[in-house]
Amino acid sequence: MGRAPETTSKGLGSAAGIPGGGRLPETAAVLAVRRAVRDWLTRYGRSGSERRAVAVGLSGGADSLALTAAAVAEAPAVDALVIDHRLQPGSDVVAAEATTRALALGCRSARVLEVEVGAAGGLEAAARRARYSALDAARDGLPVLLGHTLDDQAETVLLGLARGSGGRSIQGMAAYTEPWGRPLLGVRRETTRQLCADLGMSPHDDPHNVTPDFTRVRLRLEALPLLEQILGGGVAPALARTAEQLREDGAVLDALAAELLHSASDGRTLVIETLATAPAALRKRAIRAWLLANGGKALTAKHLRAVDDLVIAWRGQGGVAIGGGSQGTRLVAGREHGRLTLRLE
Missing domain, CATH: 3.30.465 (Uridine Diphospho-n-acetylenolpyruvylglucosamine Reductase; domain 3)
Known part of the structure; x- marks a missing residue:
């Protein structure tokens, strides 16, 4: 894994590139994303009575850009970690633009982390492993916020349902599994795109996100829209609610199972x-x-x-x-x- 030199916001000013002289506009999208990040920080992002600095996994896409903007507004300091998977021509340019935007939004620092993506388990799984490994190595003890939205959660639940591995596989993603934080699990993807538009930012659209070779992409572009049409809408929020309910039930069952394990252990x-x-x-x-x-x-x-x-x-x-x-x-x-x-x- 290679690493580009770290860049800090010194000399750029946290107000650079933000409408209103450094203050985020109080649009509905901005307020929704900020509220989600604030709620996450209140629940998980404290050291004693003080909010902690955080790292943000930044791809340059709408979800992670919106998350970064809100995190800068709500957290005491934000370090942006930009993964370059080096899977497409020009990925280094996309990563460099993401670091520039991070600093313009007011991040304390921004780094590009170059990773080697293997082949085991398919491209999606290999890229995910490489990405998480690089973020974990670079986070310097900070929690890492990821831009997964309610729509991502719905896709995850459907994938788990297809595996047929029981309730645990359709619990979806948790808001916090140390060190990974997901403040936007209650926010729709359309809201993050609107926030970017409100800030005058054009997010990077990864071509892989519309490539039908990937199962998750087909769920996003084919299966979920069809379910919405057949069932009259509201499918993604319903799947996300199901995941939340199953996580709550699962926590109780896990606690009882721990007692059983203690009793049975010799x-x-x-x-x-x-x-x-x-x-x-x-x-x-x-x-x-x-x-x-x-x-x-x-x-x-x-x-x-x-x-x-x-x-x-x-x-x-x-x-x-x-x-x-x-x-x-x-x-x-x-x-x-x-x-x-x-x-x-």
Whole structure:
């Protein structure tokens, strides 16, 4: 991963490029985005009684530009982190323009982070991994705000529904999963574009966002508009509400599952009898938490069902290999003497 030199706002002035001599106009779009960021900072962005500085992942698109503008107005300091995936000709120019805009909006600093995008798991997944890794390495201990909107949340819920991995997969994105903050999950994409128009900014439109090769793009351009037409509108907000309700329910179930895990734990193993008599929703959550805590990685619904069968449907079957371990070894869950065990093979 390469990194361009850091640029600061010294000498530019925080008022540069902002209408009204440095004050954001009080349009409906500006107020909506500022309110969302202010609410997020009030809930998550404090150190003691003071609001913290934040970093913002800035692509130059409408969502992240709107988020940056509002964050500058609401947070004590903002550092812009601009990812250059280097997947398209001229991406360096787009990144440079994004840093210039960030400083014009009043960011304390702006940096371009060049990343190498691999091929594992497809282009979308590989770019996401590279992006998050670079942001995490560059954030200097600050929470990183991301420009995901209500529309992105709706797309995420539909993708999770298609995977069929249970309630957790359709809980969508959380407003805060350290260090990632998403203040705009209640804001529509049209609002962020309007904010940019109100500030006289022309956001960058990534060609990948309209390329039908990507599943999320087809959901955005084909599936969701069709659902809106068939169901008479309101689909995206309804999906976002569903995700929020499921996250609330999931938090309660996770807390109860943690109690079950504590009761069933016998050091590194779990007592089968304690697990088998628990409700399925709690048992599976407890097993999942146990696997993750002991080195499990990239767990799928298939993995979890197979391990759960060792508890409730055991017919002498052998162990279940799951993601984890190290090079040349694999992590295997098994059943021995009334205990659920993990071993490296």
